[in-house]
Amino acid sequence: MQFVLDCSVAISWCLVDEDNDYANSVLTIMPDAEAFVPGIWSLEIANVLLVAERRNRMSQDQSQEAIALLQLLLIQVDPATDANALGTTLILGRQETLAAYDAAYLELALRLGLPLATIDTRLAAAASSCGVDLVVVDEEKPSR
Numbered sequence: 450m451q452f453v454l455d456c457s458v459a460i461s462w463c464l465v466d467e468d469n470d471y472a473n474s475v476l477t478i479m480p481d482a483e484a485f486v487p488g489i490w491s492l493e494i495a496n497v498l499l500v501a502e503r504r505n506r507m508s509q510d511q512s513q514e515a516i517a518l519l520q521l522l523l524i525q526v527d528p529a530t531d532a533n534a535l536g537t538t539l540i541l542g543r544q545e546t547l548a549a550y551d552a553a554y555l556e557l558a559l560r561l562g563l564p565l566a567t568i569d570t571r572l573a574a575a576a577s578s579c580g581v582d583l584v585v586v587d588e589e590k591p592s593r
Contacts, residue, residue: 450478450483450584451482451485451561451563452482452485452558452563452564452565452566453486453557453564454475454485454486454566455566455567455572456486456493456497457567457568458471458566459472459486459494459524460494460497462476462518462519463494463497463498463507463512463515463519464497464501464507465506465511466507469568471586474586474587475584477586479522479523483523484522484524484566485527485557486527487550487557488526488530488553489530489550490524490526491526498512527557530557534553537556538552538556539552541559541575546575547571551572554567554572555576559581564583564585566583566584
């Protein structure tokens with residue numbers, strides 16, 4: 450499965466004091482998936498980790514463990530994010546009342562024709578409004 454991965458989902462895997470069922474379900478499919486992220490993704494992840502450390506939500510060692518987890522996953526960083534930032538991304542941000550960094554995820558999903566995995570309700574609503582499917586994960590465990 451291929452999809453666009455929003456920072457909100459990935460960071461949920463990293464923060465020790467967050468537990469989101471949807472994000473956890475997305476993580477379970479990652480070994481069989483390829484996720485795409487806009488070029489700003491690494492900076493967003495780094496910023497959230499820094500803020501979490503400063504607020505004593507996690508230690509530097511825990512941040513390094515989170516980074517190691519993310520680096521094990523098949524996450525492709527889009528090289529064309531910047532080229533679209535002042536065009537399509539800006540237009541989507543205006544049209545859907547999104548921050549530019551959230552609009553970057555929507556622009557990428559539209560451009561690649563892929564569903565979006567997000568726990569950001571505003572971004573999810575904008576995606577639906579633009580005809581972008583949201584990643585649906587079967588949360589039932591297979592019986593053995």
